[in-house]
Amino acid sequence: MPNTITLLREIQRIDLQIEALLKEEAQYRASLEGSGEELGGMAAEAEALEAEVSELTEQKKEREERVRQNKERIDKDQARLGEIKNDKQYKAVNKEISNAEKSNRLLGMEIDALGDRLTEKENELSERQGRLSQKDAALGSMKEELAGKESLWSKNREGLDAEREAVAKDIKPQVISRYERIRSRRGGTGIANVKDETCLGCYIQIPPQIYIHLLKATSELIDCPHCHRILYFAAEVIEEAVPEEAAPEEAAPEEAKPEDAAPGEAQSDQGASEEV
Numbered sequence: 528m529p530n531t532i533t534l535l536r537e538i539q540r541i542d543l544q545i546e547a548l549l550k551e552e553a554q555y556r557a558s559l560e561g562s563g564e565e566l567g568g569m570a571a572e573a574e575a576l577e578a579e580v581s582e583l584t585e586q587k588k589e590r591e592e593r594v595r596q597n598k599e600r601i602d603k604d605q606a607r608l609g610e611i612k613n614d615k616q617y618k619a620v621n622k623e624i625s626n627a628e629k630s631n632r633l634l635g636m637e638i639d640a641l642g643d644r645l646t647e648k649e650n651e652l653s654e655r656q657g658r659l660s661q662k663d664a665a666l667g668s669m670k671e672e673l674a675g676k677e678s679l680w681s682k683n684r685e686g687l688d689a690e691r692e693a694v695a696k697d698i699k700p701q702v703i704s705r706y707e708r709i710r711s712r713r714g715g716t717g718i719a720n721v722k723d724e725t726c727l728g729c730y731i732q733i734p735p736q737i738y739i740h741l742l743k744a745t746s747e748l749i750d751c752p753h754c755h756r757i758l759y760f761a762a763e764v765i766e767e768a769v770p771e772e773a774a775p776e777e778a779a780p781e782e783a784k785p786e787d788a789a790p791g792e793a794q795s796d797q798g799a800s801e802e803v
């Protein structure tokens with residue numbers, strides 16, 4: 528059976544992979560949520576703009592209707608003028624015509640101004656609607672992708688959980704919980720390599736007697752006196768690499784590891800690590 532530290536290294540490798548998987552999932556979901564919120568904001572803006580366009584359209588229509596009514600009145604008044612004999616009445620109707628014409632000139636100016644604003648807002652609206660539909664399509668494909676990703680995540684997670692369980696069953700429960708306790712306090716790593724008499728978990732030098740003890744590679748688990756991670760000694764540093772990349776690289780340096788020379792446990796150590 529592989530020694531405990533070899534098994535713990537396996538556990539840590541798997542745990543880092545699980546962590547990376549969870550992080551990827553969380554990032555994807557966050558970006559999906561962010562896109563959804565952005566889309567909601569864009570839709571609300573487009574809706575407000577739509578309301579503005581319809582309000583301007585109403586205002587323009589209302590003035591156009593008044594112009595139409597004025598014209599009708601002018602036509603009627605002009606027809607009446609021929610029949611009027613009374614000078615005073617003639618003047619009154621004429622004044623009514625000129626007032627209506629004046630009102631139409633003003634309304635015409637308002638209609639022009641409203642028309643300009645309306646064109647401007649309509650252009651803005653169509654530009655926004657274009658961006659909105661692009662964003663909507665992008666979000667749609669992200670959502671479609673999600674189903675595939677979810678099944679991949681859960682498949683990978685199941686694989687890693689099973690792998691972890693298989694390794695963990697050969698480790699004493701109190702050792703696993705010790706590892707987990709340290710790990711939860713120490714940003715995801717419960718064990719640390721030692722290089723140049725320095726713990727690579729906290730980058731603080733460890734006392735020489737602990738280092739010598741570690742080199743002897745007994746089955747005893749040794750904690751870093753500073754960060755309390757369980758220490759191990761490997762010729763090459765590989766644990767600090769990105770989890771996904773760590774696995775294939777791990778097999779090679781393993782062979783040169785002095786601790787593998789420990790009596791009784793050495794052969795199976797290599798076997799366990801290289802299978803990965």
Ligand SMILES: [Zn+2]
Pocket residue numbers: 719726727728729730731751752753754755756
């Ligand atoms: Zn340390």
